[in-house]
Amino acid sequence: MRDAAPTTIHLKDYEPFGWLIDSVHLTFRLDPGKTRVISRVAFRPNPATRNRDFRLNGEHMTLIRASIDGQDWKPHVRDGILTAQVPDAPFEWVAEVEIDPAANTALEGLYMSNGMYCTQCEAEGFRRITFYPDRPDVMAVFTVRIEGTHPVMLSNGNPVDSGEGFAEWHDPWPKPAYLFALVAGDLVAHSDTFTTVSGREVDLNLWVRPGDEGKCAFGMEALKKSMRWDEEVYGREYDLDVFNIVAVDDFNMGAMENKGLNIFNSAAVLASPETSTDDNFERIEAIIAHEYFHNWTGNRITCRDWFQLCLKEGLTVFRDAQFTSDLRSAPVKRIRDVIDLRARQFPEDQGPLSHPVRPESFQEINNFYTATVYEKGAEVIGMLKRLVGDAAYAEALDLYFARHDGQACTIEDWLKVFEDVTGRDLSQFKRWYSQAGTPRLTVEEAWRDGTFTLTLSQATPATPGQPDKLPQVIPVAVGLLTPNGDEVRATEVLELTQARQSYSFDGLTARPVASVLRDFSAPVVLDHDLSPEQRAFLLAHDTDPFNRWEAGRALAGQCLLDMITEDAAPDTAYLDGLTAVLRDDGLDPAYRALMLGLPSQSELAATLHQRGLIPDPQAIWEATETLRQTTAQHMQDLLPRLRAEAQIEAPFRPDADQAGKRALGSAALALLSRLDSGTQAAADYACADNMTLQLSALSCLLKAGKGEVELAAFYDQWRGDRLVIDKWFGLQVALAAPEQAAETARRLSAHAEFNWRNPNRFRAVFGALAMHHAGFHHASGAAYQLLADWLIRLDPVNPQTTARMCSAYQTWRRYDDDRQALIGAQLDRILAQPDLSRDTTEMLTRIRGS
Ligand code: B3K
Ligand code: ZN
Secondary structure, X not given: OOOOOOOOEEHHHOOOOOEEEEEEEEEEEOOOOOEEEEEEEEEEEOOOOOOXXXXXXXXXXXXXXXXXXXXXXXXXXXXXXXXXXXXXXXXXXXXXXXXXXXXXXXXXEEXXXXXXXXXXXXXXXXXHOOOEOOOOOOOEEEEEEXXXXXXXXXXXXXXXXXXXXXXXXXXXXXXXXXXXXXXXXOOEEEEEEEEOOOOOEEEEEEEEOOOOHHHOHHHHHHHHHHHHHHHHHHOOOOOOOEEEEEEEOOOOOOEEOOOOEEEEEHHHOOOOOOOOOHHHHHHHHHHHHHHHXXXXXXXXXXXXXXXXXXXXXXXXXXXXXXXXXXXXXXXHHHHHHHHHHHHHHHHHHOOOOOOOOOOOEXXXXXXXXXXXXXXXXXXXXXXXXXXXXXXXXXHHHHHHHHHHOOOEXXXXXXXXXXXXXXOOOOOOOOHHHXXXXXXXXXXXXXXXXXXXXXXXXXXXXXXXXXXXXXXXXEEEEEEEEOOOOOEOOOOEXXXXXXXXXXXXXXXXXXXXEEEEOHHHOOOOEEEEOOOHHHHHHHHHHOOOHHHHHHHXXXXXXXXXXXHHHHOOOOOHHHHHHHHHHHHOOOXXXXXXXXXXXXXXXXXXXXXXXXXXXXXXXXXXHHHHHHHHHHHXXXXXXXXXXXXXXXXOOXXXXXXXXXXXXXXXXXXXXXXXXXXXXXXXXXXXXXXXXXXXXXXXXXXXXXXXXXXXXXXXXXXXXXXXXXXXXXXXXXXXXXXXXXXXXXXXXXXXXXXXXXXXXXXXXXXXXXXXXXXXXXXXXXXXXXXXXXXXXXXXXXXXXXXXXXXXXHHHHOOHHHOOHHHXXXXXXXXXXXHOOOOOOHHHHHHHHHHHOO
């Protein structure tokens, strides 16, 4: 059976489904090539609409039989849609279909990974399991019977019965089909319990393949912390007797929040000090929290349609960021999130893929699980909270849960609770959901007779389909510092609602230095023309940790741009300011490690492009290298002290304190390796007893053009561990010289262990190539072509992962004509492939533009 023909779906065309579902009973007779799925569904007319069209989705399956109220029925099936004449009254629908999990390489629907059955149904994967109204506004109570010989057979909800060859599950909470899950295989559990605030005991299990038991403890602790945090901070209690998490090796993304049965990419849950870096630990903790938090924001209250995706994703990202801030360091988390936003969301928002946080149309919804929906969606919630205040935010959330529990909701429902609680009119604020593009916020200053005036203006560039933009509500957190570095007044949130507005601060004795957009209070590009001296002042004195970091970042950025465009020497104001901050051992080591970072090369390219210049990736690379080298020399005396500070005597703990010290130690080692050509890194590698230190030492060696022996030893040491071998693949591409990057990726793609059907492995090599700015954009065009070759190969096997990787090309219009011609040719070549997936076709058509 073919996929549904590509059509464009519009938000404005939403109509409720004509039928409600009282219950769903599913029976699975598992067989790798021929699984039978029998569905029994009780439909009744939906009083909210008169349209009684009976349309069920179903793809990649064979219909064996169907009946209505016990009578055989002959439905019509075409292009993934089943239609039938049905009674205008409640009826019971039964269908039996056959599906082929073993042949399902798309990893969507029911598929197999290492002999284990598992599912991924969001967004529209349930339609590959049986005929069903596969849309999130149809919520139903599911009972599932699994027949098979596997030691472990799981589904959503609570276990109700099991015996020789079967297991039955019942989920009392109505849910849409995208939250359905099934797992069957030879798995072992790491188990624990959690007692909820009202005293109910919940069984917790983390299911893994035999051999992975030793990598579960951290994930389990993260789960328990998440459950407690959601009770304490949001008043949300867990609602089933059991919570299962399963680790799967073949998975298209990080993890999935299926009700009571979360399924995780093994890379997003398995952790041990020997095999995982500190960054891995932090990410795992955040993803476990994220999926758990979806139980209320996503599952109990879900989305009416897929245009509302940010309703659950933006909110849940915002909640997981709050959790990480509470458990670790709030400033460090904020800075890391902004780095990530600028690296992934800004390019999307400023290029051909730009779309609103709530898109208005799509062809393939899987292409809209984007940084804009997720991360900008979370930023929008952060702005809302800042505008209404913490107390009103908490009240609005209580009202949201009380009013909408069990419903499929919209952004209008979400904003209405805030309007009802605060009495504010949020219609202008709502533009954040409908206008695409990153607003540019320009700051002008004036000083006269003791009055300091800030004039703020906003402008959002045109984006595809949206030539003209209206002013948005932008909360701008501002602080003023005296020339001595004291705060003049408490941070104030200015509400910019017009295209241009002025704000005056009077009664001042001296002209202050303004610290604007503290804590990154809005996802905008800030254009504040400060002198290097003013930035250096803020780097030394700003009490807002984000803006203090940002001042250093801006100095580094300006220094690099001057080096690139004017052949300037590295700016000593930056180097001196940075060194002073690094010397201050009263500052958190993690924060100082972040201070040592530079704007990414892709970010520099974007800035040059915004200034009307054509970025040269090789020149950006060289400037960055030169600045690193100069920084190393400038800090030469300080480096041993930083390394000494980073020494940890205590046993390894993946907490924020130790991770921060290791981050500072690694950053110092990276600089030192530029001076001693890797001597210290080789010594560190030899005695590293955790993956964070092992990998950082190996990186320094490879960067110094050394480490061949260590690289081979690393491979031998870890050849049985697929997640560590992913790192081995990725590292070599990431650290290759620009002219070597494509060739390194090509060589690795011929390696016996390069299993390209596994998304983690594919991304390890080609994700790293796409992220290597100067390597990917090397003038030869070799990387453009190599990636295209592999996307052509992967598309028929796994369209979702292919489409996602296409974004490597999204910034192509920034570069010179030669590079654009090279990329354009590859885009055309991929688009010319017969039977290209809907996913990839949509992505490339948008990137190609008209
Ligand atoms: N909701 C899932 C993502 C599903 C992606 C479908 N292509 C994971 C998450 O955001 O928690
Ligand atoms: Zn999510």
